[in-house]
Amino acid sequence: KSGVFHKFGASLDPKQIEKCDPYVTINNRRKQSEFKVRRRIMSSFKNAEAGIIVDKLIKTIQEQRDYLSEIDGKIGDGDHGINMNKGFTMCEEKLKGQTYNMSEGLCTLGETLLEDIGGSMGPLYGLLFDELSAASEDKDEIDAEVFGEMISGAVEGIQEISPAKVGDKTLLDTLIPAKDAFMEAKDAGKDFAECLDAMNEAAKKGWESTKDLVAKIGRASRLGERSRGVLDAGATSCYFIVTTLGTAAKELLG
Numbered sequence: 382k383s384g385v386f387h388k389f390g391a392s393l394d395p396k397q398i399e400k401c402d403p404y405v406t407i408n409n410r411r412k413q414s415e416f417k418v419r420r421r422i423m424s425s426f427k428n429a430e431a432g433i434i435v436d437k438l439i440k441t442i443q444e445q446r447d448y449l450s451e452i453d454g455k456i457g458d459g460d461h462g463i464n465m466n467k468g469f470t471m472c473e474e475k476l477k478g479q480t481y482n483m484s485e486g487l488c489t490l491g492e493t494l495l496e497d498i499g500g501s502m503g504p505l506y507g508l509l510f511d512e513l514s515a516a517s518e519d520k521d522e523i524d525a526e527v528f529g530e531m532i533s534g535a536v537e538g539i540q541e542i543s544p545a546k547v548g549d550k551t552l553l554d555t556l557i558p559a560k561d562a563f564m565e566a567k568d569a570g571k572d573f574a575e576c577l578d579a580m581n582e583a584a585k586k587g588w589e590s591t592k593d594l595v596a597k598i599g600r601a602s603r604l605g606e607r608s609r610g611v612l613d614a615g616a617t618s619c620y621f622i623v624t625t626l627g628t629a630a631k632e633l634l635g
Contacts, residue, residue: 435486453614588620
């Protein structure tokens with residue numbers, strides 16, 4: 382204990398002790414400084430160190446291949462997991478042995494899906510990852526503002542080529558609520574990690590909501606009411622992508 386404390390005992394208010402004891406004052410200021418540093422660290426991550434996000438996206442789709450095909454087989458062709466796994470694994474091969482930041486990895490993933498995966502999902506997801514990359518490619522630090530631009534750009538890009546909207550039983554039933562939740566949290570002054578948590582939670586709710594929807598877009602729409610009671614495959618893969626993205630980004634915040 383300080384000499385000041387011994388001299389005056391407990392009769393002094395802690396604030397009084399701080400005023401007359403340089404040791405206490407310095408330590409309190411150091412703690413405040415450390416807290417501010419931690420807050421700065423928590424507010425962003427480096428693009429150059431975030432290529433691991435793409436690695437984790439690839440691993441997630443590979444792990445969920447069979448489940449995605451199982452879901453798709455209930456009201457679709459049953460090949461969604463196979464096609465997604467093919468595209469993500471091809472991207473993995475292209476990136477093998479290379480050094481890349483998050484934006485570069487996302488760009489390679491987007492190009493691979495656009496060029497090498499058929500059907501409707503290749504172009505949709507290819508554009509999604511291309512937009513995520515474009516919004517961040519010139520940024521060294523990825524903070525909530527940049528991430529908001531990334532996910533907003535992804536939604537806008539898909540909406541430019543697809544007539545789907547929330548309620549049509551598509552991947553947008555996952556993506557749009559996730560984007561909205563992130564932006565609402567950011568605008569409310571939440572920190573980056575809290576925004577990512579809100580995004581992941583909304584993605585889960587949006588994905589789960591597709592079970593009670595009737596398909597209005599794509600091949601499943603021909604089933605009408607028979608498409609109700611089954612999760613949408615695109616919304617499911619989008620859920621895995623969004624939550625992997627959000628969780629990996631949060632881990633990089635430290």
